[in-house]
Amino acid sequence: xxxxxxxxPAAPIVDGPAAAIQSVRRIKLSYLILMAIFAIFALRAFYVxxxxxxxxxxxxxxxxxxxxxxxxxxxxxxxxxxxxxxPIVLNEKLYTVYADPQYIKQPGDVARTIASVTGGNASEYExxxxxxxxxxxxxxxxxxKEKRDKILxxxxxxxxxxxxxxxxxxxxxxxxxxxxxxxxxxxxKYGVEQELNGTLAGTPGELKAITDVQGVPLAASGxxxxxxxxxxxxxxxxxxxxxxxxxxDLLAKGVKIDKAVSGSAVVMDPRTGAVKAMANYPSYDPAKxxxxxxxxxxxxxxxxxxxxxxxxxxxxxxxxxxxQGVIKPNTTYYDPATYTVDEFKITNIEEDGGPGTRSIAQLxxxxxxxxxxxxxxxMGGGEINTKARTTWYDxxxxxxxFGKPTGIEQSYETEGLVPEPxxxxxxxxxxxxxxxxxxxxxxxxxxxxxxxxxxxxxxTYYRPHLIQSTSDPAGKMVDKxxxxxxxxxxxxxxxxxxxxxxxxxxxxxxxxxxxxxxxxVVGGKTGTAQIAKPTGGYYENDFNGTYLxxxxxxxxxxxxxxxxxxxxxGKGQYAGTAAAQPVFADIGHMLINNGYVMPKH
Amino acid sequence: MAMGRQKQIGRNQNAVSFRNKExxxxxxxxxxxxxxxxxxxxxxxxxxxxxxxxxxYQINDLQEQQxxxxxxxxxxxxxxxxxxxxxxxxxxxxxxxxxxxxPTGSVRN
Numbered sequence: 001x002x003x004x005x006x007x008x009p010a011a012p013i014v015d016g017p018a019a020a021i022q023s024v025r026r027i028k029l030s031y032l033i034l035m036a037i038f039a040i041f042a043l044r045a046f047y048v049x050x051x052x053x054x055x056x057x058x059x060x061x062x063x064x065x066x067x068x069x070x071x072x073x074x075x076x077x078x079x080x081x082x083x084x085x086x087p088i089v090l091n092e093k094l095y096t097v098y099a100d101p102q103y104i105k106q107p108g109d110v111a112r113t114i115a116s117v118t119g120g121n122a123s124e125y126e127x128x129x130x131x132x133x134x135x136x137x138x139x140x141x142x143x144x145k146e147k148r149d150k151i152l153x154x155x156x157x158x159x160x161x162x163x164x165x166x167x168x169x170x171x172x173x174x175x176x177x178x179x180x181x182x183x184x185x186x187x188x189k190y191g192v193e194q195e196l197n198g199t200l201a202g203t204p205g206e207l208k209a210i211t212d213v214q215g216v217p218l219a220a221s222g223x224x225x226x227x228x229x230x231x232x233x234x235x236x237x238x239x240x241x242x243x244x245x246x247x248x249d250l251l252a253k254g255v256k257i258d259k260a261v262s263g264s265a266v267v268m269d270p271r272t273g274a275v276k277a278m279a280n281y282p283s284y285d286p287a288k289x290x291x292x293x294x295x296x297x298x299x300x301x302x303x304x305x306x307x308x309x310x311x312x313x314x315x316x317x318x319x320x321x322x323x324q325g326v327i328k329p330n331t332t333y334y335d336p337a338t339y340t341v342d343e344f345k346i347t348n349i350e351e352d353g354g355p356g357t358r359s360i361a362q363l364x365x366x367x368x369x370x371x372x373x374x375x376x377x378x379m380g381g382g383e384i385n386t387k388a389r390t391t392w393y394d395x396x397x398x399x400x401x402f403g404k405p406t407g408i409e410q411s412y413e414t415e416g417l418v419p420e421p422x423x424x425x426x427x428x429x430x431x432x433x434x435x436x437x438x439x440x441x442x443x444x445x446x447x448x449x450x451x452x453x454x455x456x457x458x459x460t461y462y463r464p465h466l467i468q469s470t471s472d473p474a475g476k477m478v479d480k481x482x483x484x485x486x487x488x489x490x491x492x493x494x495x496x497x498x499x500x501x502x503x504x505x506x507x508x509x510x511x512x513x514x515x516x517x518x519x520x521v522v523g524g525k526t527g528t529a530q531i532a533k534p535t536g537g538y539y540e541n542d543f544n545g546t547y548l549x550x551x552x553x554x555x556x557x558x559x560x561x562x563x564x565x566x567x568x569x570g571k572g573q574y575a576g577t578a579a580a581q582p583v584f585a586d587i588g589h590m591l592i593n594n595g596y597v598m599p600k601h
Numbered sequence: 602m603a604m605g606r607q608k609q610i611g612r613n614q615n616a617v618s619f620r621n622k623e624x625x626x627x628x629x630x631x632x633x634x635x636x637x638x639x640x641x642x643x644x645x646x647x648x649x650x651x652x653x654x655x656x657x658y659q660i661n662d663l664q665e666q667q668x669x670x671x672x673x674x675x676x677x678x679x680x681x682x683x684x685x686x687x688x689x690x691x692x693x694x695x696x697x698x699x700x701x702x703x704p705t706g707s708v709r710n
Contacts, residue, residue: 031628038632087682093672145676170682212654219657245687 065223066211071165072202075232075471077179077192080240080276088241089179089193092168095148095161097140103158104129110156114139117147142166166287167193173285175244177300178237178278178466180411181286189289190298192466194411196235199470205229234471238274243267246590247277251562254583255281258545258567264302264445265583267591268559270453270550272482273462275408276558278302278446303408306416306442307563310527310576311367312548313438317375318360319455319498320395323490326378329497332359339373341384342430346373361504364525367576372436384429389421392432399461399489400451402443406464416443438527438546449561452548454489455498456523456556461486499523499556502549509577511585515592519599521556522588524549526576531566542566545575547584551591553598560587 048056077089097114104110111125118140128137139159143151148161167182180191188197209217209224217224247265255263267277284297292298299305321327337355339346352366363371373384380388396402396418403418418441419431434440443451446464454461463483472478490498502523506515515522527546530538545564550556562580570578591597626634683689690696 027627027629031632034629034632086685087678090679090682091675092679093675168679170679170686172686172688174687216661217657218654219660241687 061210064210066207066209066215066217068207070205070207070229071186072204072229073231074165074167074182074186074202075200075234077200078234078236079175079244080236080238080468081242082240085236086241088169088171088174088237088239090168090170091165093163094142094144094166096138096164097143097148097151097159097161098136098138099129099156099160100135100158101129101132101137102135104156110159113154113156114151114159117150118143169285169287171241171245173283174241174248175239175278176283176286177280177298178239178302178410179286180298181289183289190411191300192235192237192409195409196467199235200232202232203230230473234475234477235467236469236477237466238269238276238468239278239466240276240596242594243591243596244277244279246594247587248279248281248283250586250590251279251583252281254562254579254586255564255567257582258564258569258579260545260567260579261565262301263562263564263583264305265563265587266302266445266449266559266561267587268449268453268464268561270457270556270559271462273450273453273464274468274482275446275449275464275466278466299412300410301563302445303406303410303413304444305563306414306444306447307544307546307565308439308441308529308532309443309448309548309563310438310529310544310546311369311372312448312525312527312546312561312576313436313441314364314367314372315498315502315525315548316395316400316451316455317372317392317436318364318501319490319494320392320399321375321378322360322494322497323395324379324391327360327375329360329501332357333371333374334358335363335368335370335374337370339370339433341373341433342427344427344430346370346430346433361501364501365505365508367437367526369437373433376433376436384433386421386423389428389432392435393418393421396435396441399486400447400454401461401485402441402447402451406446406450408446408464409466413446414444416447417441438529445561445563448546448548449559452550452561453559454486456495456502456550456559458492458495459488459490460484461489499550506549509581511581513589515551515585515588519553520592520597521552521554521600522549523556524560524581524584526581528574528576543575545570545577545579545581547576547580549584549588551588551597553600557597558591560584562587 074091076087076091078085079088080086097118099110101107107126107129111129112122114120115122115125120140125139128139131137141164143161151159152161169176169179176191178191180189180193180195182193183189186201188194188200193200205226205228207217207224207226209226210221211217247267251263251265254260262281264280265277266275266279268275278300280301282297284292289298318327322329327333335356335358337348337352346369348366348368348370352368358366358368358371362368363375376388376392377383379391380386397404402416405413405415407413419428419435421428421432431440450461450464453464461484463485465480465482467480469477469479499521500523502525503517503521504523506522506524507517509526525548527548529544529546531542531544532538543566545562545567547560547562550559552558562583564575564579564583567575567579569575
């Protein structure tokens with residue numbers, strides 16, 4: 001059977017050509033509508049993303065882009081404790097408790113509760129929180145984490161706490177003027193903190209990132225910028241806290257006994273110029289610097305308060321004359337007990353007796369002003385002249401480094417004063433005669449310690465310094481080498497000769513208890529200086545007491561300089577012996593008895 | 602016999618019939634496919650972004666932990682330094698119970 005002839009049931013005729021055309025049209029129409037919708041979307045997207053790009057970009061970023069400054073950790077400050085290192089300045093996170101008064105419903109209750117935790121004044125808190133016009137009031141600062149957790153645990157609406165990093169001082173007030181402090185803005189002020197602020201502060205980092213609603217940076221954002229903060233460097237001081245603590249205590253005791261206005265003391269290692277202790281009294285608590293009323297307390301007087309140093313200068317005058325070869329350690333000379341220079345008489349104290357033959361050791365022991373003038377005259381060939389003045393000026397400024405800052409790592413260091421040697425027509429010879437025994441010039445406690453170190457260490461002036469080491473970027477402490485500022489300040493022979501001369505002075509000054517010179521070398525010289533009036537001339541009844549000496553075993557291990565300002569003991573005129581010498585003796589005994597000085601071999 | 606069964610092909614007669622079997626997609630199908638592909642790409646992008654952001658949260662958590670630990674370390678350092686401070690040692694019960702001995706090392710006999 002031919003399939004072509006097979007009959008099938010007729011299909012129902014539902015579509016004609018017109019229906020088919022209509023169907024195609026509907027499809028096309030749907031397609032066009034779809035395309036139109038897409039076109040609208042595309043156009044809208046083009047408008048939003050291209051034409052209005054800047055607007056929407058900025059609008060989106062304002063909500064999503066967060067910019068944070070990442071604070072850099074400030075470097076800590078370490079010091080010696082014997083051979084060990086101990087931190088003396090650290091960072092501590094504390095909290096500022098604040099309130100939004102508009103949310104505080106019962107200020108009285110909230111204030112009492114918070115005050116019971118912080119120990120603050122409840123009525124003050126309440127009064128602060130009643131000021132509804134303010135949206136942010138500080139209730140308490142420097143609140144510990146435990147107390148903060150307790151306060152926030154009460155869940156008072158409108159009460160919060162903000163973290164802030166503060167400097168903390170585990171050793172309390174120790175070395176406060178040397179250290180300085182860090183103010184609320186994070187800037188170092190005074191002392192090491194100010195002088196080395198750039199080293200300690202580090203560099204803050206920055207985080208600029210697209211964040212989620214909670215402020216968490218989205219890692220997928222390609223426009224995130226993060227620069228990590230560079231932590232400040234740690235520094236280690238040359239200070240030994242054991243010596244520092246006891247020097248501070250002994251100085252404070254001395255100033256109180258002397259009924260003095262203030263005092264300062266420096267203990268230096270003469271072989272390196274490293275300062276082992278630097279103390280001032282009165283002092284302050286750096287953790288409570290904002291409560292200090294007298295701004296002068298922030299100054300480190302050891303480096304910023306130069307005074308006329310008095311007779312301790314005779315040590316340096318003698319060393320200069322010996323080094324010039326114009327006198328010998330065993331020289332004797334005739335002391336007339338008075339010199340007239342530029343029509344002014346220079347005399348000695350009554351106890352020194354009248355004219356007579358004196359040795360160099362007696363010159364120092366009796367502290368003869370005329371003896372120091374005589375030494376100056378020897379530098380000029382027998383008289384005070386240009387040669388004497390120029391030579392002595394060279395010693396003062398280029399060898400003992402007076403009249404210029406030492407360069408120690410302290411803010412506000414002052415250079416003191418050394419008069420120019422050229423004849424200015426204003427009694428320059430008298431001025432220079434006065435400088436030979438420590439008047440008409442000024443220096444700081446640190447400067448005299450530096451000069452004495454050079455005299456007794458063999459003749460090398462090392463830059464006085466407080467920084468032993470600084471951490472490198474990897475955190476490793478890198479030592480700073482002692483810096484030689486001047487060699488051959490005096491010859492080795494002169495340096496050696498000066499030690500027994502100054503031991504002689506100590507032995508003859510009836511220090512109690514006396515030092516055992518058979519086991520140790522202890523030498524020094526007192527100084528009593530008149531105090532210049534700001535208007536010219538000197539106060540009649542006010543004096544400063546000074547002492548410059550050393551303590552050691554086989555050789556001087558520590559140079560000690562003590563300034564006591566306006567002591568009331570010793571009738572003023574003997575301030576060096578009565579006020580400064582006991583402090584030197586106490587420090588010397590302390591160094592020996594605590595094992596900082598080993599006896600002679 | 603076999604030849605006899607073969608279909609005779611005459612002159613001018615096509616030996617094969619050509620039928621176009623290729624099927625082409627219409628514009629709507631193409632559009633839908635494009636949309637689906639775009640959606641798939643978008644989905645792929647979103648999964649990757651989400652995954653990356655999840656890592657970001659992990660990083661953030663770890664950084665917070667690190668900060669927390671560093672903070673605790675600093676707190677402990679401060680506490681340790683305070684406990685060893687000279688004033689505290691000097692005022693401790695142990696120090697108070699010590700007997701003072703007059704130093705004699707520096708004194709001349």
